[in-house]
Amino acid sequence: MLSIGALANIKHILQKELFLVSGERLLSVVTVVKKKDKKPCYLCVVTTAPPVPVVTLCLVKQSEQRESEYKRKRSWQLDEVKSVDGRNEQFETHEFDIQLEKLYKWYALNLHERQNFMAVLNRQIQKYVRGPRAEFRNVPSAWLSEKSPEKVALGRAAQKTQHTDDEDDEEEEAQEFTALTDKEANELGKLFSECDFAIKDAEQFIEQLSRELHDLDGANIQSVLASEQKVMKMMEHIDNAISEADKFETRLDTYEDILGHVKETMEKIGGKNAMIEIANNNNIKLMKELNKVISQLDLPHSQQQALDEPDLKTVAGRKVAIAAAQCLQQAMNSDIDPALLRLEAVQDQRKRFEKWKQKFSATVSRFMNNLFIHLGNEIGDMPLTNTDLSLPNHSNVHRELTPYTELMHWTKAMDRKTYDGLMKVYTASLSKIYDRDVRNFFNLAKMQVSEKLRSSREDLDMSTSSRKSAVSTIPYGTLGINRDQWGPGVESADRVRFDALLEKVLAELEPIALQEQLFCINFFQMDVISPTTKNTQTTLDMEKAVDMSQSGIAALTASPTAEGVPQKRIDRQINEGSLSGWIASTPCTCLCD
Known part of the structure; x- marks a missing residue:
């Protein structure tokens, strides 16, 4: 380790121990350290003796074995110096960079040594480099100018000493000259x-x-x-x-x-x-x-009992049963992630729902089947006492069935087979009533046509008594008689009477047909297309859940004008379903028979 005196006179030590042997002279030195290596080293500007001086930049390190021994590690020519970066123009900045074959980053331990080193290096480069010269960045311009502190000191020392022609001797004398301090001047005067x-x-x-x-x-x-x-x-x-x-x-x-x-x-x-x-x-x-x-x-216990033993005869029991059935339908169509349907608990609950659904559906099917048959038999056994040309109105049947509309809607959504079977039973039961009523209605219309024709023939016989026997045995006209018994007569008057009677018949048939159609649409929910072709509408079945997620159907019911369903298809389904019973019950009877 260097002593304090050695650190203060490192320039003289390096000149004596290292450069004097090789005939070189040390112009400037700065003590530096690297960021990764904390051991100090020395950057030196060295020149050879004239007449052809060669200035080099070298790196000197102290030997680890002997503290008094120094070794030259690297040397560079001045033209190898690409740039010098002072980092900051402030005097207190210790860091500076030199770009050689790579970028070297140094930290100067002494600010005055750093300033003197940069000034001497710039002066030597300007003096001896003939090609592209190094660029000095972030270095105060005063250090590089002719009026730098070092050069001013050189000028003052040169005025007090004898001028010589050798510039190197002037630099050496200027660098070795030390101005007297005030104390030394006073002591010398004393x-x-x-x-x-x-x-x-x-x-x-x-x-x-x-x-x-x-x-x-x-x-x-x-x-x-x-x-x-x-x-x-x-x-x-x-x-x-x-x-x-x-x-x-x-x-x-x-x-x-x-x-x-x-x-x-x-x-x-x-x-x-x-x-x-x-x-x-x-x-x-x-x-x-x-x-x-x-x-x-979750399905409450009270609703489970209502599904197991429903009371459909009383108003209160029917209301409780309908509410329980709707809760069951809502539970079986819950919005559950398809991945959760694989849970064993969900599938077990689905099986319980299916069991309650089947039991309740069977009870509803049996009750509604008996109700349809009972209403059909009760009305069918009633005698017809009306002799007027009018068709009986069965609104009382509709009033009896209206409280069970929601049960039919539930059956359509949850048990399609039972729903189709009840529709057939209703059609068969009501077709007997409409068959009887329509036949009696057409027979009564037929009788009225025949009576009018008979009265017209009697008037004609009184005016022509000579032909009384012929008229009584030969039919007159074309209305109300068979084709093989047609006879001569005035067909225009008969046609007018027949047209009036036909208009009355059609006027009686139209409201009855529209009333039955409207009831069937509301009661059997024919204006709603089922979202699935399966027997039971549910989202708890994994396959059904995937189908419904792919088809995008999430609602339990769809509007009559649902997007993607043609209106003609809806109308055709309504007409076919609602009028099926009416068409089946209409007898093949004509007034002309």
Whole structure:
């Protein structure tokens, strides 16, 4: 390790120990360190002796085995310097960069050495480099100009010394010249004032100075000898401080390792906390989804009893049964994610729903079947006492069946086979009533036509008594008689009477047909197209859920003008379904028979 005196005179030490042997002269030096390497090294600007001086930039390091030995590690020519970056034009900046074959980043320990090094390097490059010269960036322009502090000092020293023709000698003398301080100037003036004889007798003055110098050297030696113990003690303290610094650095390294482990542990804990938070969020979402599924698939016990033993005869029991059936339908068509349908609990609940549905559907089918047959038989057994040309109105049948409309709607959605069977039973039961009524209605119309024709023939016989026997045996006209018995007569009057009677017949038939059609549309829900061809409309079946998700049907019912369903198809279904009973019950009877 260099002593304090060695650090202060490093330029002279390097010149003496390293460059003087090779005949070179050190122009400028700066003590620097690298960021990765804390051991100091020296950047030097060196020139060879004239007549052909060669200026180089070299890097010098101290030997690790011998502290007094220095080695030149790298050397560069001036034309190899591409650029010099001072980082900042402020004087307090220690960092600077030099671009050679690569970028070197240095940290100057002494600011004055850094300033002098950059000024000397720039001056040598400007003087000896003939090609492209290095660019100096972020360096104060005063350092590179002719009026830089170094050059001003050179100019003042040159005025006090003798000028020579060799510029290198001028630079060397200027660099070795040190201006007197104020204290030194005062001491020198005091010395000359005490020695007035110095001008007259120089030898006496020299002898006096020699004696004083000898006394000072003796005092200096005594002072050095006296302070040797203090110096040794100070060096011991410095060594102790260095050892303590090493211990402190070792402890800092240990703490850094511990902090590194703590950081890794905290990162792991943070990752685990993130995973725990994700798991908690997933559990919360799963719990919400399960609660939703449970609330949708839950059926109260009272409604279960209503489905097992429904009372459809009383108003209150029928109301409870309809509400339970609608809750069952809503539960079986719950909006559940298809992935959750694979749960065993969901499938078990679906089986229970299916069991309740089948039992309730069977009860409804049996009750409605008996009701249709009973109404058909009760009305069919009633005698016809009306002799007027009018068709009986069966609105009482519709009033009896209207309270069960919602049950038929539920049956259509949940049990299509039972629904189709009840439609057939209703058609068969009501067709007997309409068959009887329509036949009697046409027979009565036929009788009225025959009576009118008979009265017209009697009037004609009274006016022509001579032909009484012929008229009584031969039919007259074409209305109300068979084709093989047609006879001569006035057909225009008969046709007018027949047209009037036909208009009356049609006027009676139209409201009855429209009333029955409207009742069938509302009661059997013919204006709604079923969203599925399956027997039961449900979303709990996995295959059905996939079909419904693909087809985009989520509602239990669809409007009559649903998008994608042609209006003609809806009208055709309504007409075919609602008039099937009416067409089946209409007898093949004509007034002309």
